[in-house]
Amino acid sequence: MLEKTAGIVLGYTPYGESSIICKIFTEKFGNKSYLIKGVKQKSKAAQKKLALYQPLYILDLVVYNRPNKGLNYISDAQILYAYAELPFExxxxxxxxxxxxxxxxxxxxxxxxxxxxxxxxxxxxxxxxxxxxxxxxxxxxxxxxxxxxxxxxxxxxxxxxxxxxxxxxxxxxxxxxxxxxxxxxxxxxxxxxxxxxxxxxxxxxxxxxxxxxxxxxxxxxxxxxxxxx
The missing domain is CATH 1.20.1440 (de novo design (two linked rop proteins))
Known part of the structure; x- marks a missing residue:
C-alpha cells in the first residue's frame, strides 16, 4: 500500500553491486529500512538519486508500507528541507x-x-x-x-x-x-x-x-x- 510520509535519513549501507539499504526515521511509521535499487550505478540519474540519502537529509516520501516487514520500498523521494550549511561547513x-x-x-x-x-x-x-x-x-x-x-x-x-x-x-x-x-x-x-x-x-x-x-x-x-x- 502506498503511503506518504516525511522522514530523516539516518544513513545507508551498500546492498549488492548497485543498491543500498537506507535507514530513515519517518514521521508516520518511525524507524524503517528501505531497499533502494540501482543508485550505485555510474549514471548521472543514479548519482542524483543517491544524493538524496545523505545523513540527516529531510525527505518527502511516497513509500510501500508493509507492517512487520524488515525491508520496504520507496516509490518517490524529494528534498523537503534543503540545508544551506549542514553538508558543507x-x-x-x-x-x-x-x-x-x-x-x-x-x-x-x-x-x-x-x-x-x-x-x-x-x-x-x-x-x-x-x-x-x-x-x-x-x-x-x-x-x-x-x-x-x-x-x-x-x-x-x-x-x-x-x-x-x-x-x-x-x-x-x-x-x-x-x-x-x-x-x-x-x-x-x-x-x-x-x-x-x-x-x-x-x-x-x-x-x-x-x-x-x-x-x-x-x-x-x-x-x-x-x-x-
Missing part, C-alpha cells in the same frame, strides 16, 4: 555525522513517535541556520534527546538520581548542564573551556552507554573531538 558536518551515529544506535524500534520526529527536524534545521556559537550543540541535543528515549527522565535531577556516578561534575558543571538542557539552541550561553566541554560530553555519553549497549563504540567521536579542539 566542516564543523556542522562533523556534528551531524556524530549525531547520526548516535541516533542509529538509539532508534532501533519501528514505532511511530511524532514528537521525537518533530524534535529532530527542529534540531537539525536550527543547526543548519545557526550562524555562530554552536560548539555546544551536540551537548544540548544529547541532553534534550534523553527525554524521548523512554527512560522516564524529564529533568536533570531525574538523570542524576538515576545515574549519580556517571556525572562527576562540580556544582558549576551541574548548573551548566541544566542550562544546556533547558535553553533553546538559539539562546546565547556563556562559553566553557575545552576541558569542561569534554568532561561534560564524556559524562553524558557514559550515561548513554549504561542504557544502550550499542553506544559503547562510536567511530565518529574522535573526529568530533579533534575538530572542536
Amino acid at each position: 566542516i564543523r556542522k558536518t562533523t556534528i551531524s555525522l556524530f549525531l547520526t551515529e548516535v541516533l542509529r544506535k538509539c532508534l532501533q524500534e519501528e514505532e511511530r513517535q511524532p514528537d521525537l520526529y518533530h524534535f529532530l527536524v527542529q534540531s537539525f534545521t536550527t543547526l543548519d541556520q545557526l550562524p555562530t556559537q554552536y560548539e555546544n550543540f551536540h551537548l544540548q541535543f544529547l541532553l534534550k534527546l534523553i527525554t524521548f528515549l523512554g527512560f522516564g527522565i524529564e529533568k536533570v535531577q531525574d538523570l542524576l538520581e538515576m545515574a549519580p556516578n556517571h556525572f562527576p561534575l562540580d556544582e558549576e558543571g551541574l548548573l551548566y548542564m541544566e542550562l544546556l538542557w533547558r535553553s533553546p539552541y538559539q539562546e546565547a550561553i556563556p562559553p566553557i573551556s575545552l576541558r569542561q566541554r569534554r568532561i561534560l560530553l564524556d559524562s553524558i555519553l557514559r550515561f548513554y552507554k549504561s542504557q544502550i549497549e550499542e553506544m559503547h563504540f562510536l567511530r565518529s567521536l574522535p573526529v568530533l573531538k579533534s575538530v572542536f579542539e
